[in-house]
Amino acid sequence: MSFLLPCPYCGPRPVDEFACFGEVTNRPNGPPTLAELTEYVYFRDNVAGLQREWWQHRAGCAEWFLATRDTRTNAVSDVSVPDAARAG
Amino acid sequence: MRLGPQPSELLDRSSRVIFTFDGLAVGGFPGDTIGSALYASGHRVFSRSFKYHRPRGLLCCSGHCPNCMLTVDGVPNVRVCVEPIRAGAVVEAQNVLGSLNRDLLSVTDKIGGPFTPVGFYYRTMIRPRRLWPLYEKVLRNLAGLGRLREGAGCERRYDVEHRRARVLVIGGGRSGRAAALGAATLGPGVVLVDEGARLAGAELAGVEVLAPGRALGIWEGNLVPVDCGTTLYRFRAERIVVATGALDQPLLFPGNDLVGVMLPDAVRRLIRDYAVRPGDRAVVLAADERDLEVADDLRAAGVAVPRAVDLRSDPLGRIEAHGRRGRVHGVVLDGRRVECDLLVVSAGRQPSYSLLAQAGAEVRYEPTRGIFVPGVLPDSVEATGSVTGEGCGTVNPYRADTGTGRHDKCFVCVCEDVTTKDVARAVGEGFDSIELSKRYTTVTMGPCQGKLCQLPAIRLYARTTGVGEATVGTTTARPPWAPVELGLLAGRHHEPTRRTSIHFRHEEAGAEIMWAGPWKRPYAYGEDPADEVRAVHESLGVIDVSTLGKILVEGPEAAALLERLYPNRFADLKPGRIRYGVLTTDGGRIMDDGTVARLRDDLYYVTTTSTGADAVTAWFEWWNAVWGLEAEIVNVTGALSAVNLAGPLAREALARLTEADLSGEAFRYLDAREIEVAGIPCLALRIGFVGELGYELHFPSPAGEHLWDRLVEEGATPFGLEPQRVLRLEKAHIIVGQDTDSESNLLSAGMSWLPKLDKDDFVGKWAVEHFAEREERERLVGFTMVENVLPPEGAQVVIEGRPAGRVTSARRSEAVGAVIGLAWLPPERATEAGTRFEVGIGRRRYGALVWNGPFFDPGGERMRS
DSSP, X not given: OOOEEEETXXXXXXXXXXXEEEEOOOOOSSOOOHHHHHXXXXXXXXXXXXXXXXXXXXXXXXXXXXXXXXXXXXXXXXXXXXXXXXXX | OBOSOOTTOOOOTTSOEEEEETTXXXXXXXXXXXXXXXXXXXXXXXXXXXXXXXXXXOSSSSSOSSTTEEEETTEEEEXXXXXXXXXXXXXXXXXXXXOSSSBGGGHHHHTOGGGOOTTHHHHHTTSSGGGHXXXXXXXXXXXXXXXXXXXXXXXXXXXXXXXXXEEEEEOOSHHHHHHHHHHHTTOSXXXXXXXXXXXXXXXXXXXXXXXXXXXXXXXXXXXXXXXXXXXXXXXXXXXXXXXXXXXXXXXXXXXXXXXXXXXXXXXXXXXXXXXXXXXXXEXXXXXXXXXXXXXXXXXXXXXXXXXXXXXXXXXXXXXXXXXXXXXXXXXXXXXXXXXXSEEEEOOEEXXXXXXXXXXXXXXXXXXXXXXXXXXXXXXXXXXXXXXXXXXXXXXXXXXXXXXXXXXXXXXXXXXXXXXXXXXXXXXXXXXXXXXXXXXXXXXXXXXXXXXXXXXXXXXXXXXXXXXOHHHHOOOOXXXXXXXXXXXHHHOSOOOOOBOOXXXXXXXXTTOEEEEETTEEEEEESSSOHHHHHHHHHHSOEEEEOTTSEXXXXXXXXXXXXXXXXXXXXXXXXXXXXXXXXXXXXXXXXXXXXXXXXXXXTTEEEEEEOTTTHHHHHHXXXXXXXHHTOSOEEEEOTTTEEEEEEESTTHHHHHHTTOOSOOSTTTSOTTBEEEEEETTEXXXXXXXXXXXXXXXXXXXXXXXXXXXXXXXXXXXXXXXXXXXXXXXXHHXXXXXXXXXXXXTOBTTTTTOTTSOOTTSSOOTTHHHHHHHHHSOOOOEEEEEEESSSOOOOTTOEEEETTEEEEEEEXXXXXXXXXXXXXXXEEOHHHHSSTTOEEEEEETTEEEEEEEEOSOSSOTTOHHHHO
């Protein structure tokens, strides 16, 4: 784990400056069943391949952003600030 | 033994340098290495081997093989063949009992043969099991390399430096230097790393030279740590040029580890660099032109060379070295014996591709040349020079006859003392993949990390199993490529200590200081923390709570954000009012707690636990990124200090320092006011932090000591963390992380009043709803001990002789007159006050009684007064 991650504001920085919050999950829109809630809280796809993830440039600008990472090679593509945050 | 001046020698003969070797003075010239000076002084045995304690002498003379590892100035495993000479150095033999020339442990070589095959102790010494500690003790004494002095880790300081390079060239040979100079013509940022000392201080136009420096590996993102002794440079390189060259490979034949058996490069270095005559009579077995030149060098140095064989045209059928007391005495070539004291052998040169393989290059076998070469390279990595295979090639290095056992041992791996027999045995036992065999025999796992044994092992393997070298393949190349001190990898301790702005006042007051997460905090100021508890109950106390997390949440949708983050309501909180809040995750687990004060319609001031500040800030920011609300989150923990002034006299004392109206009507319980105290603008929160009338003052950190001093002058007794814990426990306040864990939820922690389930949504709402439907498993509840015994935190709750829960907090309370605490109990035992259970302390059990609500001042009159 020493790859470079491109922060949308600071550019490519060593991955140790970032905190990874794991793969993007879909929070249920309405009250979920127990199965749906369990699925959302505890289960992850854990793919070997492209994965959309939350990252924060914690030791830098502190921005939260989304990145697509290939979990096999750590090649990062498509880094973006979430639409919701940009609006705010 | 020293020759006359050589054209390219590195010596400065105008002065002498003296050091000691096992107590005897040894002299050399500046420019020598410790190894070359020892060799020039007639020393031939440099070490004893790992397992058999066979005498070993210089083999590669280039810092790769384990043969010259000595202890220098207390540092074990220094390869003296590349360690620059220095005056007064204390050089000692290691891994010997007795002396290098008479090592009593070498008995393992004579009689150990049948008892020390590969995997011997895994198979033999496991029974009887109870004897393993004894076996281990004996083996640890016999095996291993060198000894660390006690406290050695504290003697040297190691640092890490993060650096960038446009082009990082690894290897300072001809190709490496050319690549560096070429890159330098295109711009700055070129760094050349070479493991030898000879490039130290070298001037290369536009190139920064780091020598001696060892590139330890290539990690993803082109990260290359470079070991420069006591500094580790972590290079990020845009481009990496690997010019690590190729290494002479040993030839396999019985007696191939005898002192006096040397690789051609070693001989070349001794003569050309250090002007040392390596021996009197030499036999040269050459694999290429380069090796044959060594015969000329030897003759020029006055060494007799009775035979020089070109193995390409004259492939010998059998080679066998004969030794006397571990030193080569003659060699038998196809039945003809030649006397010699130096046997120069090479199976040819193999590219040192390891760094390239780590970077992701494929490695393929070239059958015509008998070597492994790097194939397609990753984008930003290049190779130049002989590491690409240029000018390399080997002859079949396998000359051993393992069938009869009449001969001396034939070593595949001199680091780990692995013989050809061991490898054959491993194959016979079914370890038929190179990776498995490596782990079983430990071949390539020693100090040289396969530099001199990987290729011979692969070839031996290919021959034993009957498949080709290409099928056997190589083992995975892993860092570190060069040996590195653990201290360098650990670096200096860089965990910052956090101190509050008032910290030094606590030290001056004689407080006992303790760690609290990253913070240093006072445990208590006096001998007995109970004195400080009493002061708070009876008159006035003050505690430094600057460590609390402090977060400002501001914006038109600040209220909406908090409303969705917290289980309870904050939108209806009136400006100037405070409410307690607990954060939960969507899994319903308790994350943190603290107070939330609304300062304006669009501005909230949130406090968190001392250790939760960063996590809560990140948590707020993340949800805000998800929801995209118009709210700004600012962590002001470091900018603001805070003290909590508590006790019956708090109002009068504070009134003497402020003009603000502190009356019960103007400044009610759970009010937040911006007031000036002793000239300092403060945010004053009237909360029941420790259960007494209290004001928590938050103010700019630089005023910390000033305000503290004023409050102490007004009669406030400083109290520490321990009295605070007693005071808060008396109120049955929970400590998140102490009384709760990652399984605790609001309902089980006794806070079912807190979540407002009629809200549309909040983080954790659905989980809380499901918890409410589910059968309760355990509940956090207060208890008092029947006798005056203090259970340790974590003590077991015992009901009807079975473990049924645990104690999470317990303290002696003078005010309550009993030992009080919090514990997790089965719900049916937790509801009724006075229900008896037992707590296991040591081997005994003591009675305890369930207590509901606060232990002290249950109505909360004191803090509301």
